[in-house]
Amino acid sequence: MAKSLLEEKLYSQEFLVTTEIGPAKGADISEMVHHIDLLKDRVDAINITDHQSSVMRFPSIGGCLLVKERGGEPILQVTCRDRNRLALQADLLFAHSRGVHNVLCLTGDSIDVGDHKEAKPVFDMDSVQLLRLARTLESGTDFAGNQLKGSPQFCLGSTVHPEADFIEPQLLKFDKKVAAGAQFFQTQGVFDLPALRRFMQYASQFNVKILAGIIVMASARMAKYMNENVPGITVPQAVIDELATAEKGKGLQKGVEVAARMMKTIREEGLCHGVHVMAVGNERVVPDILEAAGLACVRA
Amino acid sequence: MIVAEQKKLDEILRMVAPYERVLILGCGTCVTVCGAGGEHEVSYLHNALKVAQRKSGNGTHALSEYTLKRQCDPEFLDMLAGRVEDVDAVLSLACGIGVQAVSERFRQLPVLPGVNTSFMGMPKEWGIWDERCAACGDCRLAETGGICPITRCTKGILNGPCAGTKSGKCEASREMDCAWVQIYQRLEGLRQLDSMRRYYPPRNFRVIPRPRRIVAKSTAGGNDGQVAA
Ligand code: SF4
Ligand code: SF4
Numbered sequence: 001m002a003k004s005l006l007e008e009k010l011y012s013q014e015f016l017v018t019t020e021i022g023p024a025k026g027a028d029i030s031e032m033v034h035h036i037d038l039l040k041d042r043v044d045a046i047n048i049t050d051h052q053s054s055v056m057r058f059p060s061i062g063g064c065l066l067v068k069e070r071g072g073e074p075i076l077q078v079t080c081r082d083r084n085r086l087a088l089q090a091d092l093l094f095a096h097s098r099g100v101h102n103v104l105c106l107t108g109d110s111i112d113v114g115d116h117k118e119a120k121p122v123f124d125m126d127s128v129q130l131l132r133l134a135r136t137l138e139s140g141t142d143f144a145g146n147q148l149k150g151s152p153q154f155c156l157g158s159t160v161h162p163e164a165d166f167i168e169p170q171l172l173k174f175d176k177k178v179a180a181g182a183q184f185f186q187t188q189g190v191f192d193l194p195a196l197r198r199f200m201q202y203a204s205q206f207n208v209k210i211l212a213g214i215i216v217m218a219s220a221r222m223a224k225y226m227n228e229n230v231p232g233i234t235v236p237q238a239v240i241d242e243l244a245t246a247e248k249g250k251g252l253q254k255g256v257e258v259a260a261r262m263m264k265t266i267r268e269e270g271l272c273h274g275v276h277v278m279a280v281g282n283e284r285v286v287p288d289i290l291e292a293a294g295l296a297c298v299r300a
Numbered sequence: 301m302i303v304a305e306q307k308k309l310d311e312i313l314r315m316v317a318p319y320e321r322v323l324i325l326g327c328g329t330c331v332t333v334c335g336a337g338g339e340h341e342v343s344y345l346h347n348a349l350k351v352a353q354r355k356s357g358n359g360t361h362a363l364s365e366y367t368l369k370r371q372c373d374p375e376f377l378d379m380l381a382g383r384v385e386d387v388d389a390v391l392s393l394a395c396g397i398g399v400q401a402v403s404e405r406f407r408q409l410p411v412l413p414g415v416n417t418s419f420m421g422m423p424k425e426w427g428i429w430d431e432r433c434a435a436c437g438d439c440r441l442a443e444t445g446g447i448c449p450i451t452r453c454t455k456g457i458l459n460g461p462c463a464g465t466k467s468g469k470c471e472a473s474r475e476m477d478c479a480w481v482q483i484y485q486r487l488e489g490l491r492q493l494d495s496m497r498r499y500y501p502p503r504n505f506r507v508i509p510r511p512r513r514i515v516a517k518s519t520a521g522g523n524d525g526q527v528a529a
Contacts, residue, residue: 081455085502107455107457107462108455109464109471110454110455110464110470110471110472111472112454112472112473113471113472121454121455123455123456123457124502124503124505125502126455126457126458126459126462126502127459127462128459128460128499129458129459129500129501129502132499132501159463160463161463164463164465165466165467166465166468166481166484168484169460169461169480169481169484169496170460170461170463172460172484172493172496172497173459173460173461175497176459176460176497176499179499180499188463231462231463231464231466231471232462232463232464232466232471234466
């Protein structure tokens with residue numbers, strides 16, 4: 001039996017659409033709830049990020065419980081930046097107990113890029129080890145080999161960077177993640193189709209599902225900013241130039257257009273098993289993108 | 301070697317303020333090499349403190365100076381015995397180990413740290429030192445092409461690069477090389493990439509019961525290279 005709705009869909013022939021929501025910065029979660037309601041029936045699953053870019057926010061697990069409450073399918077993001085192996089295991093057991101079974105296992109961004117630069121970086125584990133840890137819990141023991149009373153079940157994913165400027169070490173790590181138990185990958189933002197095709201050729205030897213990461217940019221300035229400040233993102237000059245052609249106040253519209261075109265091509269070519277839309281703060285335009293890409297339909 | 305940086309003068313002034321007679325104590329080993337607390341720095345600081353005192357007009361410290369060959373070795377500390385009788389505090393410019401050694405030996409004396417002990421490393425070029433080892437207690441340099449992932453990767457991760465590396469640099473700083481890019485290239489050159497393909501489990505922090513102690517074979521009758529608890 002599938003461990004989650006997402007897992008069931010991963011092994012169907014469906015073209016999947018996932019997206020992500022950045023949780024609230026503060027106790028007022030109304031906007032986040034609004035975004036969940038807006039997206040839950042339009043996508044197959046929603047990631048809730050875990051202090052993305054090391055900026056402190058409402059927790060991923062809290063957001064995932066909200067997604068469930070509102071009738072959506074959540075993907076828990078777990079990074080190794082803030083928790084040691086005891087805390088990671090406890091959080092995974094909790095997630096399972098509340099019906100959150102999709103887990104994206106990440107190393108986590110460096111503390112230095114975030115808003116608490118003096119915090120202690122934990123990194124007791126890395127993404128590969130975290131995947132193994134989750135699989136170990138499933139097998140009925142904790143990471144130290146002690147017997148568990150009841151074992152959890154997870155559908156595990158991770159990330160990969162198909163456009164890294166030095167791809168070989170990234171592919172080596174990708175192999176390790178697959179061996180460690182990753183079933184699906186949401187890629188870093190893709191812009192360069194030939195690079196994505198090359199990567200997919202490589203990835204096709206493994207029985208894993210690849211969802212191409214689509215970043216929605218609101219302006220050429222934002223793209224440049226991301227190039228300089230956000231780990232793992234490289235927006236090519238051609239895309240920046242295209243965004244720069246937007247009339248004043250229409251930058252986001254252009255960004256939607258660019259994102260939708262990319263998604264359309266990926267789907268038509270059958271290049272990946274789905275897409276993962278990252279709207280970074282512009283969650284409200286995700287329905288427009290899906291519409292423009294011809295992917296709008298009720299998915300619940 | 302241990303690399304340290306001298307503390308700012310106003311912090312030092314605040315520390316020594318309550319004491320009338322202060323011995324500024326240098327160390328002839330690591331901190332001499334990195335220019336933080338050797339004989340030269342001791343006399344420089346001595347002068348700087350005198351000037352600051354004169355300027356503020358409220359200081360009446362009697363300062364003296366001396367530099368030991370090594371502050372972290374009890375043998376050398378014997379040489380201090382005569383010099384600390386008439387002082388109210390020692391301002392040590394040794395690393396944190398030296399400061400504690402002096403403090404342990406002369407229990408009636410306050411010992412103040414004049415430097416911030418930063419890391420273990422080596423000079424890159426004159427005036428620039430780079431961290432190289434965190435004394436993790438389980439050296440894995442044989443598997444990483446002689447490049448330490450624990451100190452040279454910001455996250456100290458063990459199974460290859462994160463996705464944040466760009467143009468060979470680390471996501472945390474464009475000034476810093478990504479350790480895992482370097483490890484990959486080095487291992488490729490050595491035809492040892494297989495060692496990077498292996499899975500490495502999380503580190504064993506149990507090798508660091510704090511504080512660590514090593515007991516030599518001749519005294520304990522069986523040093524097998526293990527850290528004694
Ligand atoms: S692996 Fe790195 S930190 Fe550990 S002992 Fe070796 S050089 Fe030092
Ligand atoms: S960019 Fe390289 S050095 Fe920096 S955290 Fe990632 S793997 Fe480590």
